[in-house]
Amino acid sequence: MNRMPYLFTCPHCHTRTEVEDEFSGQSGECVVCGREITLPNFAPGAVARPSGGVRIGKRRRSAAWVAAAVVMLLLVGASIIAVARVGGSTAQKLRQGRERIASIKNLETIAQALNAYAADHGAYPPPAIKSRTGKPLLSWRVMILPYLGEEELYDQFNLNAAWDSDQNQMITYQAMPSVYRHPNSQPWATDTAYHLVTGAGTLFPKTGPLGPKQVVDGATKTILLVESQGSSSWTEPIDLDIVASGGRINSVTGNDFGGVTEGGVCVVTVDGRGHFLPESTAAMTVNALVTPRGGEPLPDDVLD
Known part of the structure; x- marks a missing residue:
């Protein structure tokens, strides 16, 4: 004899499930909210789709299989949710x-x-194009545009005016090279996450930039460029100060390495190879990596 399934909705938590007509009028507990429920006398033809869980059979042993079936449905549902969460986590890691x-x-x-510029000029570009009085006007990012294949864009800038002058600011917003935009940034953003590390003992001290040939500690163990969350327009002459950063990665100060990539910071060394430094890297190690002639001992795999 074929039994007819009916749809029942718990009046307390509104969970719905499919039950067969032989349990019409029985009482039990809702498996979701645990409150007492009583099934109605189902009308013929009230067929429904399964959509929830009700445990029936507290008063009749013959209904125990319903509880088992419902528990199984709930366990399957929980498994699906768990798989979805794992899948979501995996997708996030892939992203x-x-x-x-x-x-x-x-x-x-x-x-x-930067290395092509240094090959032509004997040293890396200064962090800023300055006025005759020493006022920083434009970032080094403007200075190396011809080495990025952006000669026409370079020619549009007024190198004797500040980055936020009317002419230069209009160019800043209209034509930002994609290479300066971090993959986490919005496509219309003009801020950049790529900065030099400046200050005493770095490649970019106040006395003037050094070049690759002046790197004593080795091109593979000297950082040239880093990610930093210090927000700045790509033409603004702002970079990461080694003293203010303290060698920290992804801290809450906003003046340190990283802050834009989960778990650490992306960097590139003088030899042109990119690396990822985890945020657990000791500040002493970070500081040693940005000094081109500090002589600090570093393991061979520090940047692997």
């Missing part, structure tokens, strides 16, 4: 991995331009 790779590619492209 973060792609963003990390994309950021490292940006850094390597910029480093290639």
Whole structure:
């Protein structure tokens, strides 16, 4: 004899489930909210789709299989939710991995331009194009545009005016090279996450920038360019100060390395290779990596 399934909705928590007509009029507990419920006398033809869980059979043993079936449904549902959560976590990790790779590619492209500039001029560009009185006007990012294949864009800038002058600011908003935009950024953003590390003992001290040939500690263990959350327009002459950063990665100060990539910071060394430094890296190690001639002992795999 075929039994007819009916749809019942718990009046307390509104969970719905499919039950067969032989349990019409029985009482039990809702498996979701645990409150007492009584099934109605189902009308013929009230067929429904399964959609929830009710445990029937507190008063009749013959209904125990319903409780088991409902528990099984709930367990399957919980498993599906768990799989969905694991899948979501995996998807998030894949996304973060792609963003990390994309950021490292940006850094390597910029480093290639910086090294090409240094090959022509004997040293890296100064962090800022300055006025005759020493006022910082435009970032080094403008200075290396020809080495990024952006000669026409470079020619549009007024190198004798500040980055936020009317002419220069209009160009800033209209034509930002994609290589300066972090993969986490919005496509219309003009802020950049890629900065030099400046200050005493770095490649960019106040006395003037050094060049690759002046790197004593090795091109593979000296950082040239880093990610930093210090918000700045790509043409604004602002970079990461080694003293203010303290060698920290992803701290809450906003003046340190990282802050834009989950779990650490993407960097590129003088040899043009990109790396990822986890946020657990000791500040002493970070500081040693940005000094080109500090002589600090570093393990060979520090940047692997």
